[in-house]
Amino acid sequence: MNTSPAGPFEHIGLLYRDEDEYVSQCAAFLEEALAAGGPALVAVPGGGAAIRARLGARADEVVFRDMSVAGRNPGRIIPSVLLAFAEAHPGRRVWVIGEPIWKGRTAMEYPACAAHEALINAAFAGRDAVILCPYDTSRLEPYALDDAERTHPVMRAPAGSWPSPAYTDPVEAVALFDRPLPAPPAHAASHTFNGTGGLPGARDFLAERGAAAGLGERRVGELLIAMNELATNTAEHTCGPGTVTVWVEDGALVCQLDDSGLLDDPLAGRVPPPDTATRGRGLIIVNELADLVRVHRRPSGTSMRLHFDLAGAYQPATGYQP
Template identity: 55%
Template sequence: MTPFDHPGLLYRDEDEFLSETVPFVRSAITAGDPVLVALPGQNLDLLRGALDGAAAGHVDFADLTVSGRNPGRIIPGLLLRYAAAHPGRRVSFVGEPVWPGRTTVEYPACAAHEALINTVFAGHDAQILCAYDTALLATSAIADAWRTHPVMIDDGVRVPSPAYGDPVATAGCFNVPLPQPPAEAEFLTYRLIGDLPAVRALVRRCAEPLLSADRLAETILAAHELAANTIRHTSGPGRITVWTEPGLFACQVDDSGHITDPLAGRVPPDPLQPSGRGLLLVNQICDLVRIYTGPAGTSIRTHVESSDGPRPGR
């Protein structure tokens, strides 16, 4: 089996982006690999247009600003699902999860995702090329790319990364406290199963003016699942805080529990396991999931964007 390969690509302009991604895709097609290109919109169109019709017909495309809007959704919802759909074959991916326009609230989840890819796909027959726009991203994001990729492609040269280390430890560096909710946010303390209707009612009342009926139902389900996890797994009360920002509904659940598995919510559990799917469901529903586990417990913040809200990215 060919070893798992996870290079980071540093590019400065469109020509440099295409000079690496097009040969990568063509080589995978020639080798008979299934190929998934998951990029933010502009680069998705750019790479698709650079491939001739015959080559493009052998590639699956996904707009990462939609399917990967939540970084926690990319591993289970894109990468593992695509690999599972092609058993016994080497799979190839082109991605750009850290695109210009990601917010400071989103970024730690993006960087942790990039580190954890190495753990999830260790031993898999796969290659994942991750692009980084050095002209528009912060220098700290480029430095983190060197930490989260075993090898880097810089100025067309492939080199081992001297900053790469244990991926779980690196992901832990992005376990950072969440920004404080705004002063005007509403909150509710809950402890018992009988408190869950009040949790759902709070989310419904605050999110209903912003979200479509379908997204509202999903958002209520996500909040219910997070609150139910508090009741199942901790002995103390939980607190749910909700508020709106331009174009999105935000929800934060705080409790005394500790999430010790860095892959929680990113890898589907064994089908015979009766639990462990709550965070996976929340990741699939929400447009952002940030988790911080500290000495006092765990805080989980979710964002759900309105259909007409801003969608950062290109």
Template identity: 50%
Template structure:
């Protein structure tokens, strides 16, 4: 294992300011030079520190930290962030909100890696863009590593658009991103979803009086496709939340569709409503909050959630691994 000697030299943030740099790296040495000193600086300053990166990268950081690793919250992003929509509420905010209000929080989050599928990536890009709104005005620093060798050029370009500052590969210094445009990224990836099958296993128009029937039809079809146990219960919960949301907020009716795809059961709900808040389902619910938890629950239990909203309505598509 190489010894990390280069210090992390990111700029010192203003009190109460959110900081969100992208770190580009080409190999393990550059990865460790950008992440381990970042962690140690946080620990030395009394800051709570979390690291949420893919398992193989997590092992590198853990080994390089040695005994200091015991003072860091370590999470495998392949598991904790399988669905990009759960990373803000279930990983980043879950850690930051649990810390004392008078301390800056420091997090390494790597939600995009070379193994991410093309189906997952649009949700990843939107996640990175939405972090900026989710933490605006918070004393939090989130460093996001990007593999400059294995990731596509378009992914690296998006990183410049979703991060206000960048750390180029081989450099320890921050630069302002001249391409920063998180709202543009959110809008660009709010594209119509790829069409599902012409003849799905289930296509069920529903309204207020048929919500229980829609849920039973979905669980029956998913069970026949091999989904069972807790995951079948999760699908029942998601179906109930999405169809109820359509009745209450989406014009009173919708269509539920379900099919099998590449080892997943895919469940989709379409209605005529308009989803106007890009952070809907990505904010943790406050203790005294009434309602508004439906999309949050959907993000927390699904393996992937993709949405598209436009003048003609909204589609929410969810994936459950069989």
């Protein structure tokens, strides 16, 4: 299905071959934004020092963020970076360079990154915004470039722009990236709980495992907040038990919750509810606190896998900061 987002929103995949093309194309985009008087944000790995240098004095008119920090978990980019920036400038067309996929992303992170790119089209449909997403053709795998064409209605290169013939409806595209998770290792510890009465035991299990893995006190608290949001949903909205499985992998504490619930809304955890809402922020909180969130919708339920880095480099996105 080649359905482009309705309204003034533009989502462009930028293909570049080297740093000169990268910097020149990004700078030209920002110069167009500044000429139009639009607020501009650059969220790229490392913070965009080369782009800042190319802009010269006008760089002070642009907000720069390090995507490797703000977008460490791809699930927090839409709510805490993109929408936060747009909502800080109501009534104005916003211009954003966002680079969520780069060579350093792991195989575990990639499906969440690609799903994020697809969901931008749904989250920003009808909004007055233009988002440019750079893709390094010399370093990224061919499948990432193919996926860029599926998730961006328009593609761009130094020679010009063209409608993407492979662009796919966001919901259909997200389903392509909902891939089965690797099985937990044999040594992983598990705890099964049932109903709200089982939540304290689940929290005690997680606190013990988090501390034993080397998470600091603050991070154990954030682990408990995030996992309690998921476990409470299990207890309140499913008719069966939930199982929490915990292990250490590649320098992170990994926590997986499996239950019989069905997560129907692909934008859950990506678009904050209205300020007046009393519910609906649980998955937003989960995405903000975890370093990576992967979701797999099984025929019989849902698996949610959260990663918490043990190295202590975690920083929450904390929304738009001028």
